[in-house]
Amino acid sequence: MEQQKKAQILIVDDDPIQLKLISNHLNNPDYNLFVAKTRAEAFSVLDSNPIDLILLDINLPDGNGIDICREIRSMKEFSDELSIVFMTGHHSNEKEAEGLSVGANDYIYKPVNPHVLIARVKLQLQQLRKTKLLSHFAKVDALTELGNRRAFDEQIEREIKRGQREGLPVSLLTLDIDFFKPYNDNYGHPQGDRCLRDVAQCIIKECRRPSDFSFRIGGEEFAIILYNTGTSGAHVFAEKLRKSLQECAIPHEYSSISDYVTLSIGISDTRYCEYKVKELIEDSDSMLYRAKQSGRNQIAS
Numbered sequence: 001m002e003q004q005k006k007a008q009i010l011i012v013d014d015d016p017i018q019l020k021l022i023s024n025h026l027n028n029p030d031y032n033l034f035v036a037k038t039r040a041e042a043f044s045v046l047d048s049n050p051i052d053l054i055l056l057d058i059n060l061p062d063g064n065g066i067d068i069c070r071e072i073r074s075m076k077e078f079s080d081e082l083s084i085v086f087m088t089g090h091h092s093n094e095k096e097a098e099g100l101s102v103g104a105n106d107y108i109y110k111p112v113n114p115h116v117l118i119a120r121v122k123l124q125l126q127q128l129r130k131t132k133l134l135s136h137f138a139k140v141d142a143l144t145e146l147g148n149r150r151a152f153d154e155q156i157e158r159e160i161k162r163g164q165r166e167g168l169p170v171s172l173l174t175l176d177i178d179f180f181k182p183y184n185d186n187y188g189h190p191q192g193d194r195c196l197r198d199v200a201q202c203i204i205k206e207c208r209r210p211s212d213f214s215f216r217i218g219g220e221e222f223a224i225i226l227y228n229t230g231t232s233g234a235h236v237f238a239e240k241l242r243k244s245l246q247e248c249a250i251p252h253e254y255s256s257i258s259d260y261v262t263l264s265i266g267i268s269d270t271r272y273c274e275y276k277v278k279e280l281i282e283d284s285d286s287m288l289y290r291a292k293q294s295g296r297n298q299i300a301s
């Protein structure tokens with residue numbers, strides 16, 4: 001079982017006594033605590049740490065908690081994988097309702113009771129763990145552990161927008177295993193699944209940069225997005241991947257072109273389709289078709 005990571009908790013309060021008090025209550029080996037006394041400090045901590053939970057005061061010298069909460073909820077990178085709990089001396093139903101309506105997960109009154117604080121923090125972290133697990137399963141292909149079709153659709157949009165913003169190319173590789181139907185028909189479905197996992201491992205091994213993203217988008221079809229890489233770079237990458245699969249030497253007696261499992265790869269590049277998602281995917285697909293038509297186990301761009 002994977003060891004559970006420490007929860008990262010940010011406490012935001014302009015009152016140093018409160019900060020000390022809350023920190024003491026939450027002093028627990030399972031928690032990693034960060035503190036911030038201002039809005040600016042809070043965002044600086046958020047920028048450079050994977051925070052799970054924020055305990056947020058409402059009145060701060062350079063802003064207020066309600067606006068901070070609203071701002072965080074509008075930032076896509078945080079989505080719902082961050083829990084926000086107001087912790088305030090405002091004993092007002094209106095304020096509490098407002099806090100929850102701008103996206104807070106909970107609202108605690110000060111002075112806090114340590115038992116209540118600990119219990120609520122624990123509950124939030126449990127909820128968060130479930131949310132993260134759900135979003136993992138929604139985006140990961142269970143067979144290969146690569147991103148699934150849904151993850152691909154989201155990522156390609158994101159990377160193309162980023163490429164357009166930064167003026168950098170994005171390449172898309174569409175890959176399809178050659179003669180996989182005869183493989184499956186002859187070796188059986190469980191062996192077919194093993195083959196898909198082996199090919200996926202080969203892909204994972206070659207995607208070395210943090211800006212390389214790989215997916216299984218269909219039965220025996222894969223996609224790789226290479227950020228800041230044009231067609232020629234993508235070609236070098238694809239050739240390395242093709243060689244690497246060759247070295248894996250997965251036997252395939254029923255392939256018409258090789259004794260081993262091979263891939264055909266189509267490549268497209270945003271510079272030829274003005275950063276349009278649909279066109280990029282279509283181009284890559286038609287290049288894959290060309291690679292198949294030209295004899296398989298090859299790359300077309």
Ligand code: GH3
Nearest residue numbers: 176177178179180181182184189192193219220292
């Ligand atoms: P080509 O060289 O033109 O790509 O031919 P092919 O036989 O690979 O292509 P085709 O699309 O006809 O066959 C795909 C096969 O992939 C059909 C099915 O048997 C198999 N397949 C699809 N999804 C899965 C899966 O999840 N597990 C396994 N084991 N096989 C799958």
Ligand code: MG
Nearest residue numbers: 014057059060
């Ligand atoms: Mg305050």
Ligand code: MG
Nearest residue numbers: 176177220221
């Ligand atoms: Mg196919």
Ligand code: MG
Nearest residue numbers: 176177178180
């Ligand atoms: Mg195929």
